[in-house]
Amino acid sequence: MFLTELFRTATFRLTLMAVAAMAGVMVMQFTLVYTQMEAVESRRSTALLRGEARLLAQMTPEHLEYVIRKRATDDLRLVISSAGLFDASHAVITGDLHSWPKGLVADGKSHNIEIYPEEGAPYPLRLLAEPLPDGTILVLGRSFHLLGEQKLMLRHATLVAAVPTLLFALLLGIVLSRRALFRVKEMHEAIDLIMAGDIHERLPAGKERDDVERLAGSVNRMLDRLERLMDGMREVGNDIAHDLRTPLSRVRAKLERALASGGEREALEAAVGGAVDNLDQCLGIITALLRIAELESSRRRAGFETVSLNDLGADVVDLYEPIAETEGVTLVMQPTAMPVCLNGDRHLLIELLVNLVDNAIKFTPEGGQVTVSITPLDSSVCLSVTDTGIGIAPEERGAVLSRFYRSDKSRHVPGSGLGLSLVAAIADLHDATVAIEAGPGGRGTRVNITFVLQHP
Amino acid sequence: MTEETELNRQAEFEDPVPPGPSGGVVLLIEDDSAIAEEIVGELMARGFDVRHEETGDAGLTAALLGEAHVMVVDRLLPGMDGLTVIETVRQRGIRTPVLVLSALSAVDDRVRGLKAGGDDYLTKPFAMEELVARVEALLRRPDDTRSTKLRVGPLSMDLIERRVWRDGREIELLPREFRLLEYLMRRPEQVLTRSMMLEDVWQYRFIPRTNLVDVHIGKLRRKVDAPGEEPLIRSIRGTGFLLRVPD
Numbered sequence: 001m002f003l004t005e006l007f008r009t010a011t012f013r014l015t016l017m018a019v020a021a022m023a024g025v026m027v028m029q030f031t032l033v034y035t036q037m038e039a040v041e042s043r044r045s046t047a048l049l050r051g052e053a054r055l056l057a058q059m060t061p062e063h064l065e066y067v068i069r070k071r072a073t074d075d076l077r078l079v080i081s082s083a084g085l086f087d088a089s090h091a092v093i094t095g096d097l098h099s100w101p102k103g104l105v106a107d108g109k110s111h112n113i114e115i116y117p118e119e120g121a122p123y124p125l126r127l128l129a130e131p132l133p134d135g136t137i138l139v140l141g142r143s144f145h146l147l148g149e150q151k152l153m154l155r156h157a158t159l160v161a162a163v164p165t166l167l168f169a170l171l172l173g174i175v176l177s178r179r180a181l182f183r184v185k186e187m188h189e190a191i192d193l194i195m196a197g198d199i200h201e202r203l204p205a206g207k208e209r210d211d212v213e214r215l216a217g218s219v220n221r222m223l224d225r226l227e228r229l230m231d232g233m234r235e236v237g238n239d240i241a242h243d244l245r246t247p248l249s250r251v252r253a254k255l256e257r258a259l260a261s262g263g264e265r266e267a268l269e270a271a272v273g274g275a276v277d278n279l280d281q282c283l284g285i286i287t288a289l290l291r292i293a294e295l296e297s298s299r300r301r302a303g304f305e306t307v308s309l310n311d312l313g314a315d316v317v318d319l320y321e322p323i324a325e326t327e328g329v330t331l332v333m334q335p336t337a338m339p340v341c342l343n344g345d346r347h348l349l350i351e352l353l354v355n356l357v358d359n360a361i362k363f364t365p366e367g368g369q370v371t372v373s374i375t376p377l378d379s380s381v382c383l384s385v386t387d388t389g390i391g392i393a394p395e396e397r398g399a400v401l402s403r404f405y406r407s408d409k410s411r412h413v414p415g416s417g418l419g420l421s422l423v424a425a426i427a428d429l430h431d432a433t434v435a436i437e438a439g440p441g442g443r444g445t446r447v448n449i450t451f452v453l454q455h456p
Numbered sequence: 457m458t459e460e461t462e463l464n465r466q467a468e469f470e471d472p473v474p475p476g477p478s479g480g481v482v483l484l485i486e487d488d489s490a491i492a493e494e495i496v497g498e499l500m501a502r503g504f505d506v507r508h509e510e511t512g513d514a515g516l517t518a519a520l521l522g523e524a525h526v527m528v529v530d531r532l533l534p535g536m537d538g539l540t541v542i543e544t545v546r547q548r549g550i551r552t553p554v555l556v557l558s559a560l561s562a563v564d565d566r567v568r569g570l571k572a573g574g575d576d577y578l579t580k581p582f583a584m585e586e587l588v589a590r591v592e593a594l595l596r597r598p599d600d601t602r603s604t605k606l607r608v609g610p611l612s613m614d615l616i617e618r619r620v621w622r623d624g625r626e627i628e629l630l631p632r633e634f635r636l637l638e639y640l641m642r643r644p645e646q647v648l649t650r651s652m653m654l655e656d657v658w659q660y661r662f663i664p665r666t667n668l669v670d671v672h673i674g675k676l677r678r679k680v681d682a683p684g685e686e687p688l689i690r691s692i693r694g695t696g697f698l699l700r701v702p703d
Contacts, residue, residue: 319660319668322672323671347661
């Protein structure tokens with residue numbers, strides 16, 4: 001169970017591969033050294049045989065025969081292991097070779113030849129046959145014994161070196177894999193906790209010194225961002241719940257009072273009418289929320305067409321002039337001399353401007369002024385709505401664009417509180433920026449929507 | 457301030473109950489039984505003959521009989537989808553006006569609903585008055601005449617010269633007031649809701665305040681109904697407005 005798990009870790013597999021590579025390299029090394037050794041030994045044998053043959057050839061035949069015979073009974077055969085003297089017809093005269101080795105040519109060069117002794121297993125010898133002036137042939141041989149011994153030594157040395165090395169590498173691999181397995185297990189546990197709902201849990205990232213820790217660090221930063229988003233959503237959810245609860249509790253109170261009133265028709269009608277108004281307010285909030293969600297999710301530009309900002313402003317001012325008049329506010333339109341057109345959704349842009357103008361009128365006291373102006377800039381155009389109303393404090397200007405934010409000063413004014421978020425969503429769809437500043441002379445509010453103009 | 461007193465004064469002339477029914481057969485295709493019950497009850501009370509079907513297939517069968525004068529079709533139905541029903545009905549050459557009901561409020565959905573052959577689109581939730589007004593409007597669609605003069609009771613309008621008279625008195629109107637009065641005069645004795653006017657006169661659908669239309673109507677009313685004259689533009693409580701034709 002543990003082994004299968006171990007084998008499935010990437011670290012362990014890498015270790016196994018490294019161990020196999022190491023073993024391969026060792027075999028190659030052994031082969032190379034052995035081949036080199038064999039070549040050296042072969043050259044050395046030939047040189048030794050030649051030197052000895054030359055030395056012996058200078059002796060008198062009698063002396064040579066004596067030396068050979070003596071050598072055959074001698075034990076010291078370290079350099080030359082076999083020696084023999086043969087006549088011209090390859091018959092033995094003396095020496096420790098009982099017959100002429102099969103395939104040996106008397107040419108004074110060394111040959112590897114298999115010797116078949118009278119008893120015992122055949123063995124290879126490096127042989128050299130030197131014809132002598134008196135017609136006899138001197139045969140000298142050197143065994144491969146030394147080479148075999150060296151080979152054995154080399155193999156032994158290699159094994160002695162390789163086995164502990166490979167075992168150590170394997171052990172290290174297991175330890176490292178276990179560590180990796182443990183870290184992955186830790187991460188799995190952390191992820192399970194997060195999935196179970198504990199969004200504050202983080203992966204163990206240490207000091208982000210290696211790749212795994214860096215990966216964990218990246219995941220943690222992603223989780224941070226998600227957590228912030230979720231907090232934001234929760235906040236919005238709370239705000240929605242709160243903003244819906246207020247009118248709904250009013251509905252409840254009104255209906256309850258109507259029930260208790262004893263069924264007087266006028267009281268009932270007033271209560272139901274009020275309840276319907278409050279419910280309309282709730283529905284308005286829900287509709288606005290759905291609208292914003294729709295605008296934020298669809299990056300659709302199918303409805304885009306060429307829209308003249310002057311016409312847009314004139315249309316909205318035409319729609320709002322009577323209501324501004326009713327509330328004692330002057331609504332002024334300042335168009336550009338040269339008409340400015342941009343690519344956008346006309347209905348959405350109207351909605352944007354309507355919300356701005358509606359807000360401006362709402363927050364401007366009687367006798368004030370609301371101005372819709374269009375200012376061409378270098379490569380952009382600014383659509384502004386300026387009012388002489390209560391103004392927005394600098395520290396609140398960013399917040400009013402987010403959902404549901406309502407300045408304390410405006411708590412008493414009815415509305416969904418979503419108008420400016422809707423404006424922000426529509427502006428965003430048109431790649432326009434929204435900026436809020438104080439009106440001229442530091443009084444009131446000026447909202448600037450800056451559209452980038454695409455020049456063909 | 458003067459506008460408010462104006463509105464208050466007009467409120468005295470509010471009709472508690474909208475004018476009598478125009479009748480007609482309505483085919484309602486709606487799967488939500490609670491809403492369907494409300495709609496059927498309301499329409500019956502207004503003198504309509506209502507047939508109700510709950511599925512797209514049954515609705516289509518009923519629609520193909522061609523007995524209905526107007527159809528109210530929910531967008532999402534079990535079995536056959538509401539839009540498919542409308543498309544099939546239109547393919548068979550049946551021109552019965554259709555009001556599409558939907559919980560989907562996205563612009564796309566509305567466009568799709570109208571493209572499939574719907575004549576009007578109403579997003580849930582809606583006030584019953586709104587539904588009734590729209591059904592009535594579909595039943596009495598204005599004549600698409602090319603006439604250049606309109607006449608309703610004492611009012612007459614010249615569409616080419618852009619001039620309006622009440623009996624002998626000429627009424628000076630701003631262009632926006634002229635458009636609004638033209639809309640009313642093409643639909644006399646018909647309840648027109650605020651959202652219908654915003655959609656049809658201004659082509660706006662997302663307006664943050666509902667009393668916008670009231671202010672426009674108030675301005676127009678002050679010019680049309682001079683003191684001492686019989687009021688022609690009436691407010692219908694909780695619903696909208698109506699241009700009355702005096703007997």
